Amino acid sequence: MTLSEEELAEDLSTGAPVRAPSRARTVAGRFFRSPQGVIGFAVLALMFLLAFAGPLVSPWTYTDKDFTAFMRPPSSRHWFGTLQTGSDVFAVTLRGMQKSLVVGLLAALVSTALAAVVGAFAGYFLGWTDRVLSWVTDLLLVLPAFLVLAILSPLFGSGQWPLFVVMLALFLWMVTSKIVRGMAISLREREFVQAARYMGVPPVRIVFRHVIPNLSSLLIVDATLNVSSAILTETSLSYFGFGIQPPDVSFGTLIAEGSMTAVYAPWTFWFVAGLLVITVLAVNLVGDALRDAFDPTSARRPR
Amino acid sequence: MAGFLARRLLNYAVLVVLAASLAYLVAATALDPRSNYADRTPKPPPAAVDAQLDALNLNDRTPLLQRYATWAGGVLRGDFGKTVAGAPVDEELKRRMGVTFRLVILGLLCGSLLGVFVGALAAVRQYGWFDRLSAGLSFLVLAVPVVVLANMLILLAAWANQNVFGRQLLLVSGEYSDGLATGWWGQVVDRLQHLVLPTISLSVGLIAVFSRYQRNMMLDVLGADFVRTARAKGLSRRRALTRHALRTAMIPVVTYFAFTFGALLTGATFTEKIFGWHGLGEQLIDSIFGNDVNTVAAISLLAAVAVLLAALAADLLHAALDPRVRA
């Protein structure tokens, strides 16, 4: 309290963001100190690089067909070999990876956002809001997601994959939403939320300013893990022809094709399957490392 | 208690009705049974097709709501309609339920028991080599989709049959071999040969999931005061862990078991389809391809009932195991 007024003002205006040990930075620090976080992140970055920069260096595009090489093993001409149609496995795989990554990321984002809003509102307001929202959640949980997606799959053809993303997200958010609801109920009783309420802060603003931000660790981790489940779901659906529609390709369609020829042409199956597993594994590693980084108990010491 | 149960069951009934109706309406709108007749040679006359579709309540020229009413009326009487081939849906369903049940119960038992064992052991020796190994393997397994895993297993089995066993020991397609004349014992062996791969494919993922879950639950409990009390009484570490920690940590896992069971009734879809088991999951995929609206709707209804009953069973089990909840 010996500082002069000017010094104080300066302190508050300029020094503030620099000096504050911001939570994001702490979490990032903890994340990058864990080996699995670093490995997961690096691998994932590599996968993205491969998916989006790889096609630039490949001599073939995913629509090209080499009519001189059907079902050829990997060679200098076709790095991952070719398919029965003469398509270059490398080009096709990268294209499939692009699609799967984009679909996975978007679906995870949409579903987590949905889960956060629905869960937080249900949990904070309770009463009728909760009853209605929980009921909708239950209904979607009961509805066999696979079936609805499969039936609607003809709609996803010809560049309509964003619709597929939305539908995928629509069946991914319920469980998270239930968890968010439960946590929102307990947050509602927390004293800082009550403090805001007794201060006169409007309820909707409390939800967006106090409730959802305080669930952000859960939501970020959940979004990460949803990326992997979205990719897996997409793969399974596409495997049976219910997801990404031709001429577009994704991991799922490629694995379906590859599994039929895998016995005598292993390159048609193992490259795709391997990349898929590595991608999902990396996403899961990142998610797990994030959870540890967010969880203060991982740093807790016994008294 | 009774009133509560009744209210809950009523809520469930409403959910089931809505889910099934939605599934029916979506299926009836999106699927096109008429196209089944388009490829036939000779091409049947339109009137005959209409008559056939009418008989099956699948005619898209009948207003949707009218078809729905007919279907719903039938369901209320316990009649799920006919498949596109004209056979009653429920008979087919019953047969296939048995098949799926056999597969799921075995896979789930293997998966959960092994998973709980692995998870508990990993938690007790947290950060030991076993914990690390099991964590790594779970991560790997969880990153492999069933469709890939199943195909890998098939490839592996083909290789093993050829190079290790020298004969067809692991069978990759169907539940049993047709026309086998080796007596009762031979049939059992044959069925077992067919069962190995699908069960593995189903349980490997479950082991991973259950072991992670059990490990987390166990870690929560390990630090609990009551375990310390048990040790302060003079119980050995092993006894305190099994009698006090494991028993308490098992409660949520058993609950989860019941829940998984309900979800798996249709969740074994991929395994069934790939291994050629004629179960509900396979039928679901086939019926979508075959534009079989009534079968699709019936399976949805069954899945909804299974999920809700499993949720109820999970709660009941929870109450049975945990005196705090029972009170």
Next chain:
Amino acid sequence: MSPVRGAAARPVSGEGGVGAPVLEVSDLTVSFGGVRAVRGVSYSVRPGEVLGIVGESGSGKSVTSAAVMGLLPPGARVTGSVRLHGQELIGAPDRRLNAVRGKSMSMVFQDPLSALTPVYRVGDQIAEAVRVHQRVSRESALVKAVELLDLVGIPHPSERALAFPHEFSGGMRQRVVIAMAIANDPDVIICDEPTTALDVTIQAQVLEVLKRAQAKTGAAIIMITHDLGVVAGFADRVLVMYAGRPVEVGDVDDIYYRTRMPYTVGLLGSIPRVDRGARQPLEPIEGNPPSPAALPPGCPFAPRCPMRIDPCEAAEPPLAEVAGGHRAACIRWEEVRPRGPAVPEDPGGLPPLRVRGERTVLEVSNLVKEYPLLRGAVFKRRVGTVHAVAGVSFDLRQGETLGLVGESGSGKTTTLTQILELTAPQEGSVVVLGHDTARLRRSERTEIRRDMQVVFQDPLAALDPRMTVHDILAEPLRTHGRPGSARRVRELLALVGLDPSHAARYPQDFSGGQRQRIGIARALALEPRLLVLDEPVSALDVSIQAGVINLLDALRARLGLSYLFVAHDLAVVRHIADRVAVMYLGRIAEIGQVDAVYGAPAHPYTQALLSAIPLPDPVRERSRARILLEGDLPSPAHPPTGCRFRTRCPKFRAELTDAERELCAGVEPEVRPLGADQGAACHYADRREVV
């Protein structure tokens, strides 16, 4: 019990005392990954002796006891020696330790709610403790369990043995844990804050049970606590810990009356005392206890010590003998003097009444709040009605502090919530700042929200962990559209004694006391007229608590505030309140001017409550006759007919005739005035001095 006086604190000693020491601890250190939590603790206890270990949170007192029991988590490194009957326990194989734990040495833990396995019956858990060490059949172990339950004072022991832990109250569970601890006639019982989680009347019961258990087993007791009051009446010798080390050891009287360590002096001076009227400011210890990872050089207490001189920072002072059996770790121990006389004498009569203010800021009349009583987590169903608040009336004038005290289940928190919600109460009325809450328009409600602010119990929980202090303090200003928040935030921080340049930090970066100051600053942001304080100091260590109490007192005088101060600690209330209302089971038992109520309480419940509070004064503690209440608080779902207190009332039980009792059982007493400003809800109210 045969108290051992004058026994030396040295681990091995031949002088005086009854028999050889049962437990000798010498030079015990515990470190977690390089951080030393315990740094050289030595003590010994003899059969039947009670050793009190006192310290604030983080002083290493609980780690010490866990190390003695061999129950530390795997990451801990322990050195030194722990000898039980001369046998070394540190480094002993697990089998040996298992044979000792629960047999010769047992433990009672702090939190009774989580100390019992939730899925087994209480009787079985005690029987298990018996069967681990004795070769007896299941049946006889169960019989023994029932006997033990009876011994620790659980009514209907044979029925209750079949109940699950969650069906017991906190106090009853702690009795179960004690029963388990004495199941095998141990020689040493380690009690780790056994009463901290309990209400004060239940604490008195549990301490009584512990005394009985000790009498039965003849065991030595090591009593770990932060409460200097509990130890004063219970312990024979006391060891004061600070920053992982003993800083003063000695006979209980030496510690309290011939204190030789400035930390102990500070600790004793900062305790609010229920026996001291005439509000005098408490003397807090400056600063915060050091973190074990970053100890200051030299004496760890030096940065907070009022007597610090340069040599203090040169080396850590050893625990030196200052008198027979009394040792202190201070180089200036000869100059250390305990603070003045324990009780300011004002014999006869009560201090003059203060005149109450004119304007009423809060008026609650006949407030009623009932909740549905739900059972079961899976099958939720309503099984009754909880009468949480059943007709409560009081008022609060401008510039006044009303203390609302009661134990858990008394309905004080419900009353508070009803006031804060600003909605029409179920029955009765709440008038806040001249507005009846039943007829509030939206704009009026916003206006009241501005003029009435709240400070919560747990300062960390009350501050959004994701917002900086600046944002936290600016939130009320923004909500009510006040401009110029940056300047006001600085003013507020300075007002509560914090450095205004810390506005950019997060609440987690502050210590408990500082966080509570932030909470107070937020409440003051809008210049309110009424402050509702919900247990504002009960989560803080004693030495920190005193500073916050003083701050609140100063702010009220300076800003002309009115306080509604809810607390369970009667001593704190005596220090800060002008008037006090004592609640029991949803009703007000007694209300009035603080000095009148504390000096001569009229309601039997107030009398019992005040007499249950332990004083940090060994001589008075030993001579005090305690009014013990029987059993637990009745369930608010089924309150007794007539007077709600009659089922536990010592007067009803012992003094009244059958004819007089009929009135208690039939008619619920209303608060009747007894003096100038004192009223009690008792048909047979009778003022009497109990402290």
